[in-house]
Amino acid sequence: MNPTLKDLAMKPYLEAKEIRDSGSEKLIAWITSDSPHAILEAFGVVCLYPENHAALCAARKMGQELQEAAEQYGFSQDLCSYFRINLGSVIAEKSPIGSLPKPDFLVCTSNICDTVVKWYQVLGKVLKVPVFYIDVPFNQDGISQERKYRHIFYVKYQLNQFIEFLQDATGKKYNMFILQKILARSEQTTRLWREILALAKEVPSPITAFDAFSWMGPIVTQRVTKEGFQYYELLKNDLMRKNSQTREKLRLFWDNIAIWPKLRDLSDVLAGMGASVVVSSYTSCWQRNEFFNPDLDDPLETISRQLIGDFLNQGSEARIKYALGLCQEFSVDGLLLHSNRSCKNYSNTGLELKKRAEKLGLPSLIIEADQCDLRFYDEAKIKRGLEEFLEIIKSKKEVKG
Numbered sequence: 001m002n003p004t005l006k007d008l009a010m011k012p013y014l015e016a017k018e019i020r021d022s023g024s025e026k027l028i029a030w031i032t033s034d035s036p037h038a039i040l041e042a043f044g045v046v047c048l049y050p051e052n053h054a055a056l057c058a059a060r061k062m063g064q065e066l067q068e069a070a071e072q073y074g075f076s077q078d079l080c081s082y083f084r085i086n087l088g089s090v091i092a093e094k095s096p097i098g099s100l101p102k103p104d105f106l107v108c109t110s111n112i113c114d115t116v117v118k119w120y121q122v123l124g125k126v127l128k129v130p131v132f133y134i135d136v137p138f139n140q141d142g143i144s145q146e147r148k149y150r151h152i153f154y155v156k157y158q159l160n161q162f163i164e165f166l167q168d169a170t171g172k173k174y175n176m177f178i179l180q181k182i183l184a185r186s187e188q189t190t191r192l193w194r195e196i197l198a199l200a201k202e203v204p205s206p207i208t209a210f211d212a213f214s215w216m217g218p219i220v221t222q223r224v225t226k227e228g229f230q231y232y233e234l235l236k237n238d239l240m241r242k243n244s245q246t247r248e249k250l251r252l253f254w255d256n257i258a259i260w261p262k263l264r265d266l267s268d269v270l271a272g273m274g275a276s277v278v279v280s281s282y283t284s285c286w287q288r289n290e291f292f293n294p295d296l297d298d299p300l301e302t303i304s305r306q307l308i309g310d311f312l313n314q315g316s317e318a319r320i321k322y323a324l325g326l327c328q329e330f331s332v333d334g335l336l337l338h339s340n341r342s343c344k345n346y347s348n349t350g351l352e353l354k355k356r357a358e359k360l361g362l363p364s365l366i367i368e369a370d371q372c373d374l375r376f377y378d379e380a381k382i383k384r385g386l387e388e389f390l391e392i393i394k395s396k397k398e399v400k401g
């Protein structure tokens, strides 16, 4: 039977729970969102994603209570809400799925932000489990090919050490053939994701980026599993069959992570104003070119390139160009830029992106909020801002004819 989104979201948690309840020898790892999951999958390790779990807690309205638990433990409200929710969930032993099964070890890559490095240090101490760190150098704008190659070599060296660590931990031998198969499948799944997002190029679009936010969990956490592939294959077929259309008068781009507890509300507000958010950098960054054409003769080099190629590991110029390219490809009329208090790394290109988009004749609105923390969400102000902004775009469109 084909897996539903709910099945997929629950699968790793249920599997991990089963491991803990049955006393199985299978291992559980908690990992950061752009880690070498393919290698862990090749060793049969069950992977849980604290960031994804934090988004789930926020969407299910449990985020606030868990963030406050972490704050009472001594961590500032200024820190990433994913971190606070995860720590709060560990301390309070609470989550919408009961509680997160304890990991045997943690895996942290530094390619998304510096926060995770400290986050996993704290987690390792609180949970009393080892942490395997993979240091991924920042891919700054204008880097020379020679330097880039040295970075790839440096990450690949660490992946070889990671494999030694996993061989010791699991008692299994590294099997390159299995890893090759996983990487090939991961590329096919990413291709399906790209094809699904591309449906929004149609005018009017049959899907919105808010739909894609709710479908994106598996592309982050299950890209390497066969269930992830099956899910997107089915979703794509369904979407192609339905041929539904939104009633869009305006097409918008969204930058940054979604505001998870307000996903449905915001989507309804925008739809009510005739605006469709048809593309976002956040859903699109999981279908970037780095995930395609893996060199299966050298899977570790391929994974090193993918880790370095993570969207948030790129210089600001590369990220801005990527965002503007999406605006053009999806024919948008304006940009919504979420200035996300939690994610400083993501938000630091917002002002420059606004300036550059405006030079191209695309108006932008900065929305100050947080991906999970509703204490930074001013509903009335955001709604007012949206109404005024959409009026400006509409009149601009009318003048253009």
Ligand code: SF4
Pocket (backbone or CB within 6 Å): 051, 080, 081, 082, 083, 112, 113, 114, 115, 116, 257, 312, 342, 343, 344, 345, 346
């Ligand atoms: S700071 Fe940003 S990239 Fe880092 S964990 Fe939080 S949301 Fe993710």
